[in-house]
Amino acid sequence: MQRFLILPLAVAFAICALGQGKYQPPTGPAPRMADGKPDLSGVWQRPYVPDMTKTGPNQQGMAELPFTEWGAQQWKNYHAEEGDYAGACLPFGLPRSMNSPEPLQLMQNSKYVTLMFEQNTWYHVFPIDGRPHRDQTTWFGDSVGHWDGDTLVVETVNFNGKTRLDTIGHPHSDQLHMTQRFTRTDLGHMAYEVTIDDPKTFTKPWKNTRTFTLRTDWELMEYSCEENNKSLWEGRIKVPKY
Amino acid sequence: MKKRLFAVLMGLCAASGAVWAHHSFAAEFDGNKAIKLEGTLTKLEWANPHIWLYLDVKDASGAVAKWQCEGGAPNGLTRNGWSKDSIKSGDQVMVEGWLAKDGSRTCSARSVKMPDGHRIFAGSSNPDAKE
Numbered sequence: 001m002q003r004f005l006i007l008p009l010a011v012a013f014a015i016c017a018l019g020q021g022k023y024q025p026p027t028g029p030a031p032r033m034a035d036g037k038p039d040l041s042g043v044w045q046r047p048y049v050p051d052m053t054k055t056g057p058n059q060q061g062m063a064e065l066p067f068t069e070w071g072a073q074q075w076k077n078y079h080a081e082e083g084d085y086a087g088a089c090l091p092f093g094l095p096r097s098m099n100s101p102e103p104l105q106l107m108q109n110s111k112y113v114t115l116m117f118e119q120n121t122w123y124h125v126f127p128i129d130g131r132p133h134r135d136q137t138t139w140f141g142d143s144v145g146h147w148d149g150d151t152l153v154v155e156t157v158n159f160n161g162k163t164r165l166d167t168i169g170h171p172h173s174d175q176l177h178m179t180q181r182f183t184r185t186d187l188g189h190m191a192y193e194v195t196i197d198d199p200k201t202f203t204k205p206w207k208n209t210r211t212f213t214l215r216t217d218w219e220l221m222e223y224s225c226e227e228n229n230k231s232l233w234e235g236r237i238k239v240p241k242y
Numbered sequence: 243m244k245k246r247l248f249a250v251l252m253g254l255c256a257a258s259g260a261v262w263a264h265h266s267f268a269a270e271f272d273g274n275k276a277i278k279l280e281g282t283l284t285k286l287e288w289a290n291p292h293i294w295l296y297l298d299v300k301d302a303s304g305a306v307a308k309w310q311c312e313g314g315a316p317n318g319l320t321r322n323g324w325s326k327d328s329i330k331s332g333d334q335v336m337v338e339g340w341l342a343k344d345g346s347r348t349c350s351a352r353s354v355k356m357p358d359g360h361r362i363f364a365g366s367s368n369p370d371a372k373e
Binding site: 168169238 | 265269270290294315346348
């Protein structure tokens, strides 16, 4: 009898382990680039954060958001069924892309860092060589990075204000100043902190902290948001009016 | 016995699955209107941003109604061990999920169960989904 159990058990656990939970990231010290800076590159598994007020595995949220009067009105009056820009496959923007469920691949050299989001096959590239922000308003905002010791600090401004912070739809304005801190604590992990500073929407800056896990067993896959977005074509999701 | 044990294990495996969403659940679906559908799969669309399952569901009188249900993104489902070949037209399935707000025969699938209890394709966009 035992013989008959071994195979299905092994197959089931192998498939289960392949998909979830059993993966163990590599161990060892954080690697470095030839110039001595930490090497942050890799395919990273991040906690999906549909709601930045919530705390969960590898995610510390901000339970009570410090809304200004304007911000509270934006939140109160948001109804996704009246217009859902992400559902319409418009660009998520940097905050919501960082909160997205699919993996992130990070690549860098001494001048640039690129965040490659599997979500909708978007990328965000920015300089880390001391250049100032460009005077250009965009969906993802304009980023510049610098090293603070072994932490990469990414400052992003010039958002167009048409995006939301997270899937549930917390608001921000075009005055958003987003600060991200990436620290590779060891070979298999990245400490991540994001600070939302938007004086039009919030009375004070607030943050989330997370841990990312290196996935040596994953590669980015193509993700075409437009390919089969039948909810939009059939009218159940509406394009917002800006 | 083997088949049943395998199904139970895969069910447990799926039970810890994640939710993958590209859009707001509330834009399209009503989390207060849960639904359970039992029927025959007529088509599976395995494409981003969501897979779609098409079902023929018979009522008590034998009349067939055509339903469509949205699942997770193929990318996340693939990483959880599923593929477009995990289910095929003609399979009898039970879908549990939530109705669309527009009143059409459309749902967001929380889970899809095969007749042996083997659960596949979890991945509703509902953030409250208990996977």
